[in-house]
Amino acid sequence: MLEIRNINKQFASKELNIDACNDVSLSVADGEIYGIIGYSGAGKSTLIRCINFLETPDSGEIEIKDFGTIVSRNKTLFYRDLENNEIKCSEKHLRSLRKGIGMIFQQYNLLDRSTVYDNIAYSLRYSGVSKKDIDQKVKELLEIVDLTDKINSYPSELSGGQKQRVAIARALANNPKILLSDEATSALDPDATESILKLLKKLNKEFGLTIVLITHEMAVIKSIADKVAVMEGGKVVEEGDVYDIFAHPQKEITKNFVKSSMGLGNIDRLKEETEVTKGKLVKLVFEKDCVGEAIISTISRDCSVNVNIMLADVEIVHEMPLGTMVVALEGEQMNVQKALKHLNECNVRIEEV
Ligand SMILES: Nc1ncnc2c1ncn2[C@@H]1O[C@H](COP(=O)(O)OP(=O)(O)OP(=O)(O)O)[C@@H](O)[C@H]1O
Ligand SMILES: [Mg+2]
Structure with a gap:
């Protein structure tokens, strides 16, 4: 395209x-x-x-x-x-x-002395569209951006979000x-x-x-x-x-x-402060295919390790869950290794912190 x-x-x-x-x-x-x-x-x-x-x-x-x-x-x-x-x-x-190609900007770039209607109609007037069709198009666009009631307002009477809606309607005027x-x-x-x-x-x-x-x-x-x-x-x-x-x-x-953007911005501070924490500190990334399973309970129960959750965050990215967790795994070294192996088998990505 x-x-x-x-x-x-x-x-x-x-x-x-x-x-x-x-x-x-x-x-x-x-x-x-x-x-x-x-x-x-x-x-x-x-x-x-x-x-x-x-x-x-x-x-x-x-x-x-x-x-x-x-x-x-x-x-x-x-x-x-x-x-x-x-x-x-x-x-x-x-x-x-x-x-x-329509375009919208941070600063909206609206004509301050023109109404919402005229701001949107502006580019259509120069493309040979009839008055009736302009009228219909502007109203249709205002409906799409949910701003029908502001048709006769001036930009100074609108909030930032409303101004951006006008700018979007204007950008779409030529389809x-x-x-x-x-x-x-x-x-x-x-x-x-x-x-x-x-x-x-x-x-x-x-x-x-x-x-x-x-x-x-x-x-x-x-x-x-x-x-x-x-x-x-x-x-x-x-x-x-x-x-x-x-x-x-x-x-x-x-x-x-x-x-x-993942709520893990404190990871560096955490690192500084966890010198006193017992156990092995790791970051676990749970991708879409392993979110929703009781993996943490499983390793805690079956591997005899204590899982101390230091930071955790589950995000919806592109409509799919993505979880990140920083944990301290406490227990006998053999058990910690067993827990890491199980996590790995469940497709949890493990990163050293
Ligand atoms: N007209 C110009 N004349 C001289 N230098 C320019 C001009 N426009 C952009 N630059 C320089 O080109 C580089 C890229 O600028 P640009 O505006 O594309 O960055 P940007 O990623 O959009 O930044 P911002 O997030 O601040 O908008 C910058 O170093 C800027 O100073
Ligand atoms: Mg820029």
Whole structure:
């Protein structure tokens, strides 16, 4: 559906050149919610702006199903059609690409002097849609984002969550297949964040909207994304299914993101304080196929070890349970080994703490 190939974007300043995007390639399937996470300055916004060419990549390609490919070579753009014919890219090609891609931002970017109705109708007025059809479309969109009663309000009369709903309705006005979201929930409180994420999920499920969502919060990824890519220093350093990334993060940065959202952030403090704890300290990861079994009771009873639970957390990631526990296993060494063997046989992943 959306192929991002070898995108490079460098910003030059007096002192140094910044590789905001360094050879980034990602493949987003139809109807997928693809999360991109990274710390500030990782290059997320630059990448997402390269997808709809608000930013011209130095080089690389963006291919969109049923539309074709826009290729940048040395910042010169070409359009390659579905039959592989290549011509110089025109404003018309870019407009046509952008029509199929909606975008929402952290700061909503609404027109303050226009009503909710006019904010949403704005882009339709410039695409030759009749007044009657505009009216119908705006009302339909307001119903979808559950804001019908605010049709004549001005942005200043709305809460942050309501403003973002207007921005979402506006982004959907031209029936795009893809929605790009640049930190759309970062300015919102937890309740408003949850309701916007629910709305995005609904749009994805009911209308098959493909969503590329960038964030610095793993909680957002955990809540709605199917896939995730981790960006650092302009590069994608890790990517995969959200559940796999949460269960087996490989890179240090990914481990930190996972840790920060899994209620196990205290693990380091715990380590410092457990020098006085008796027993063998291990972290246990219970993936979907072993959550729900009474494994801890079993090892405690059958192996004669005391299981002292120091930290525990069960999360729902991608609608499946993922449990993590830090425990001290106390008992005779042979029994502790037996307990670890049983855990292993039950597919519980064991990590030394
Ligand atoms: N127009 C610009 N001119 C110069 N440098 C830029 C420009 N836009 C971005 N950069 C630099 O490129 C790098 C990536 O910026 P970008 O905005 O893509 O990061 P980000 O991951 O979106 O960060 P944040 O989470 O803070 O929004 C940063 O070092 C930034 O300073
Ligand atoms: Mg950004």
